[in-house]
Amino acid sequence: MEFSQLRIFQAVAEEGSIAKAALRLNRVPSNLSTRLRQLEERLGVALFLRERQRLQLSPAGKxxxxxxxxxxxxxxxxxxxxxxxxxxxxxVIGSMHSTAAIHLPAMLAHYHRRYPAVNLQVHTLPSGELVDGLLAGRLDAALVDGPEVSSELEGIALFDEELLLITEAGHAPVRSARDVAGQPLFTFRPRCSYRRRLENWFAAQRATLGPVMEIESYHSMLACVIAGGGVALMPRSMLDSLPARDAVSVHPLAAPFGQATTWLMWRKGMAGANLRAWSDGLRERLQLP
Structure with a gap:
């Protein structure tokens, strides 16, 4: 296998399309198709499943x-x-959605100014999927919720986040999960750690969990709550950044559900120069020891 073939394979895998990968690599689609076919013939396996207009990785491709x-x-x-x-x-750095929106821009700008030669890439995913990316080698580091218990990972604590339950304006005070039992929940995909915290809050207080409605942005969650569709959990820093934050009622959660710590995690033995520079920059900005 040649590295150039693997670069083409990686681009098609990430874009899900030869045409989009060709634009990204500034090459013609026919060239990518030929190189992929040669790679599959050399390996003796199909790397992609052709489904309608999108290419999906086959088991061998994964x-x-x-x-x-x-x-x-x-x-x-x-x-x-x-x-x-x-x-x-x-x-390649991974980040939770809220961290990417609130904390990451300044970190990225700081790093890019110091090391303009580095091709810095950011992937935003739920915390559980970020951990998968670290373990699989797709990410060099990730900003995740809490220290992941794994013998293959290590990291440092960065900052704390206060988690808030939001309801439609005028909602009665929420002192326990029973006060919102059965109401729809707006949240991210199952691997989201904040979603897991919210579900554990209901379970700990033996309250009925309402229907879960998966949404991919905090802006949309806030809009749905404002409309009276249900409740959501989000970091205070995220809520404070949203223009319509005053149109909902805010309810702090009791410990341990209302507090989260964001960590920088990476695979053991994989702390190269790029990661060390990123970690040092974070320590400097956050005044960590």
């Missing part, structure tokens, strides 16, 4: 994607080491 991500990470680390340990190559 295996190759994991290995390709690790190879590219090692390549970047090798280049950085040969350049005297200076940050270089591609650095």
């Amino acid at each position: 295996v190759l994607q994991d290995y390709a991500s690790r190879l590219f990470a090692l390549q970047d680390e090798a280049e950085a080491a040969l350049k005297g340990g200076e940050p270089a190559g591609t650095f």
Whole structure:
């Protein structure tokens, strides 16, 4: 296998389309199709499943994607080491949606100013999916909720978040989950750690969990709550950034459900120059020891 073939494979896997991957790589689609076909013939397996207008990774393709991500990470680390340990190559950071919206912009700008040669990429996903990305080698580091208990990961605590339950304006005070029992919940996908906290809050107080409605943005969650459709949980920092924040009622949750700590996590043994520079920058900005 050639690295150029793997780059093409990775681009198609991420874009789900040869045409979109060709635009991203500034190449013609026919060239990508030929190189992919050659790679599949060499390996003797189908890497993609053709479904309507989108390409989905086959089981073999998912295996190759994991290995390709690790190879590219090692390549970047090798280049950085040969350049005297200076940050270089591609650095892929994952982040929860709220952290990406509130805390990450300043961090990204700070890092880019210091290390403009680094190709910095950001993936926003629920916390559980970020951990999967770390373990699979698709992410170099991730900002996740709480220290993930895994022998393959390590990290540092960065900052605390206060989690708030929001309801339609004028809602009676919420002192327990029973006060909103049965009401619809607006939240992210199942691997979202904040969703898990909310579900655990209901379970701990033996309250009836209402229907869960999955939404992919805090703006949409807020709009649905304002309309009287149900309740949602979000960090105070996120709520404070939204223009319509005064159109809902806010209810703090008792410990341990109303407090979360955001961590920077990475795979053990994979703290290369890019990650060390990112970690040092965070420590400096947040005044961590």
